[in-house]
Amino acid sequence: MKPADRLSGTWTHVAVVIVVSFLSGMLTFFAQGFLPDAVNSFANSASGWTLVTVLVLAWARVRPAFAAVLGAASFVLLTLGYSASAHLQGLFYDPRLFAVVGVLVGPFVGIATSWLRAESVWKAAAGTALLSGIGLGEGTYGLTRVADTTSPVYWTLVGVIALGLLVAMLIRRLRGVLVALLAVVGTGATASAFNVAYNALGGV
Known part of the structure; x- marks a missing residue:
């Protein structure tokens, strides 16, 4: 693969991670209202967002350093997406606490996902x-x-x-x-x- 093609593919993966993370954050807000009781906690748990981040980064297959950055970005975007959905419903959700948690934890999740392979x-x-x-x-x-x-x-x-x-x-x-x-x-x-x-x- 030519360097230009590789770079283009990398930025495509970055764009997908960004979009999927934000939209998933938005979706988890609404999922609390329609998921069955047995699995409703998926939409209101750290493991739910962690699973989204791991799956999208496993798909992206980027290097550990890049995975660390995208891991943090994914968690922050999930939080912002959730907050955006709340605002669309006339509600208020302060994303700052879990955005900070995402910045701290996200890089480790990103690196760990990359290290699996x-x-x-x-x-x-x-x-x-x-x-x-x-x-x-x-x-x-x-x-x-x-x-x-x-x-x-x-x-x-x-x-x-x-x-x-x-x-x-x-x-x-x-x-x-x-x-x-x-x-x-x-x-x-x-x-x-x-x-x-x-x-x-x-x-x-």
């Missing part, structure tokens, strides 16, 4: 630990902290997807004992850290 199994293990840990952490939070007001179906599904990613990576790529240990222990540590941070923020 890295040649280095250590990077792949670290990326797996972060993404699986986020999903497992929120799944645990949902089942233990907001179980009285939300359906357990979504939180269980999030946990299963997180563990599915971990198991799939262990089977396909992370076969060394130390590498596998990093992924497993890292997942648990990330899940614990997620719960501490989420409790500090008061959830969503």
Whole structure:
């Protein structure tokens, strides 16, 4: 591929990430009104936006440094899109807190997504630990902290997807004992850290 073609493709991917993130943020606001109760929490959870960011960045297949920037941008745009939908309905949603959270967390999610396909199994293990840990952490939070007001179906599904990613990576790529240990222990540590941070923020 010629450099000009590669650059053009990269900016096309950037444009797609921007548009998809903003529109997804808008959609999650309205999704709270039409999603079934069993999975309604998708539209009002960190894991929902994280999943959108991971999927769009996995599609974009950009380098880690670029993925870090796009990860932050995706989270901020999701927040702004949600706020825009609220305003369209005559409501007010202040996006500043979660925009800041997105700027802080988004780069790590972006890098982790890029590292899933890295040649280095250590990077792949670290990326797996972060993404699986986020999903497992929120799944645990949902089942233990907001179980009285939300359906357990979504939180269980999030946990299963997180563990599915971990198991799939262990089977396909992370076969060394130390590498596998990093992924497993890292997942648990990330899940614990997620719960501490989420409790500090008061959830969503």
